[in-house]
Amino acid sequence: MNSLFIAYSILIFPIAFFLGIIYSFFLRKVYARFQARRGPWLIVPKEVRNILGLTRIFQPLYDILKLLYKESLIPETANKKLFKSAPYIILGSIILSILFIPIVGFSPLGSFKFSLIVILYLLLIPPLLLVIGGSSSSSPWGAIGAKREVELTLIYEIIQAFAVFSVAIAANSLSILEIIEYQKNHIPFIALNPFAAIAFLLIIIGKLRIKPFDIPDAPVEVVAGPETEYSGKLLGILELGRTFFIFISITLFIDLFLGGGMHFIPSISFIIESLVILFLLALINAINPRYRLDQAFKWCLKYQIPIAIAAIVWTYILKYIIVF
């Protein structure tokens, strides 16, 4: 039991990384196809196969590797300690949170009682450190991007708390494994509490910087936002973190609202469900322009917060009036 536990906790990182790369590829490919572009090749045509290989499904990985080969330039005026350490802390906290998130019902530390709380706080670290890294870079765009990131993170956290805790209240547990167990016995939360599912999906859109909410790193407005001055290895580390983060947000959604992907054949339904969510994200990314910061904020106040409150209210109705 003990050796299995250790083997699994070592294995889970390569699996998460591999899936994160596949997910990034899928997002890019679908996004490209919606824009009438080709995107990275799934199967490389014969003429260029001897140069490019059979498939470019690992294109996101090659991009990260390229960055890791390169030298990182640090602005002379930056606060070097903060600037350098921010990407590592971001990556660390994201990797750590993988241990608490069950994948297809398995998790090394998932049975731990308050794993949901731990994950929520671990996932709060990346935006905060990105803000610190951006503002310590001494670039005006970094500072503006950081400011935008702060404003959006504030409102996202409120909505996220509502969405996640409405699930926790219904399942009467703060452990993700128990939440999955509850959904197995009843029905998935996406059917039971669709408000919470919608609210959480919108949070994922914001946190992954999908189109109407990619305000912090709007290329036309603030270059790359907080990441403007990052280059080479440090940017590679940030990209690594982003790859893991795509995996984590999708898995968390499946765990909380789709019963952990454990219907029919567990691992296959897990993959299919995540691809459906990714397709949805790519579609939303493709069909929308960017909101202005104040418009996004207003949108959150007008629609997302009412949905989140509806999720909580609906949970109480389920729990104490209908008594599910």
Next chain:
Amino acid sequence: MNLINEVETNLEKLLGSDLLTKYQKSKRRVYIRISKNRVKDVANYFKSIQARLAHISVIDLGLNGFDVIYHYALDHLERQLHFNIKVNISREEPELPSVTSETMEALWPEREMMDLMPVKFLGNPMKKHLWLPYEWPKPVESEDLEKDEQENWVSLPTQSREIDGSTILVGPYHPLLLESCYFKFKVDGEEILDAEIKVGWNHRGIMKLFEDKSFQRGIFISERICGICSIAHTTAYCNAMENLWDLEIPDRAKYIRTLMDELERIHSHLLWLAVAGDLIGFETLFMLALKTREKIMDIFEILSGHRRNTACNLIGGVRIDPTLEMLQKTENSLKEVKKEVKLLISMVQDHKVAQKRMEDIGLLPLQIAKNMGVVGPTARGSGYKVDSRWSDPFAAYSPEYTTWDVVLEEGKDCWARTMVRLKELLVSLDISFQCIEALKRVKGPIVEKLGKPPEGESIGKNEAPRGELFYYVVSNGSNTPYSIRVRTPSYRNNSALPFMLKGYTLADAPIIIGSIDPCMSCTDRIVKVIDAKKGDEKRFTLKELARRWKQ
């Protein structure tokens, strides 16, 4: 027909003996020479009848001093009607009163001519250089200015002392700015209190280059003024030359010219749509619009052999004669384009987020539009009917050749300007189809023979994708033009930008600047912060700023 007589009699009554000479050329262009002290009265009169001051040209006559020509366009009131008021000033005392207080349209031409020619327009309110660098040593005017005012002509990186609020500089070399323009925003928080624009970073002296080349070769110079509207420039140049020669081009050439001009409008508007999509973060629109535009570029290649600088126009006709097969290919291609354009239009028109980003932003009221003399889709978005295809028909734009309507929108904001361009895409496609139909029918020569260059002067216009394009030519009978003056549409629209930007937030600035189609994107925030509430000027170096942020 009535307006020309009315204006002439009124001018005669107004000026009396100050009206020196008067003659009328073909296409209802009137040239009047007056004495120099009556310039302001004439400007006042033309303002009262709502004429537009298209441009002010200054021609160097050597020992005879300078000719200053005020081109008043009345074509939006009555077709083709232009009054050109000429004033001669001596070399010893090259001074004229400024007419900027009468019409704001004179603001930029006067500043330009003061920079490029040794003439002075006394009383121009803007004391800064327009084309020359701000720090250029010689003051703009000959008057002795107060010492404080001298200090206000500061070099680029510094600021004037009267500023209250903070100032943000954008350009000319800027990672987000595609074109070499320089903006100075005075902001209070996010709100723009005042905006200033400086141009002249890419001044290539093309108007001087024209003078060394023969008339036919001038086409290739004019083609290279703008990368996007190269055909529009050659068409305007050829219009001016054909008016000078007083010749009518063959019917087939007219249709070919119109077809090329309209194709260019389609490609330019699609490019604008793509850029506007990028400015509001609509990447899919960017990709799809550029994909559609690629078809137009292929059509250019089919018709002329080149994708961009097609060199299709000649004085007296056109160079290319498309065969039936080419026309059929073009038509098929254009039908696909029309389908895609309709899709793009529905994509933008019904999009709530896109509408939200552009509605009620960058308002340009009709009065300011008239005052600043904006042209093109910018003017038509404010309900100002200015379109030289309609008002001064050339090539095959007149009703006997093609039928079409001027697109007008009443919204006055960025959204209205977007809608004008989208609807113009359909109108342009419609004109193109009519031209192709006619070209299948009309046979004949495509070039008219040219005689010796005549002596005289003429103006030629064309509606470029961005608005009215204006050429003024003076010939002395030799094989090269004596002088050529060009006024591009963006010149007019840029001068109205500060009015559009005032009162909006910095996040709106890119799409407002983009909405007049200068193809640039920009939002810089903090480069230099001036805390003027305390009244002191602080210039931060990057290091100092970084130190502040670290605290």
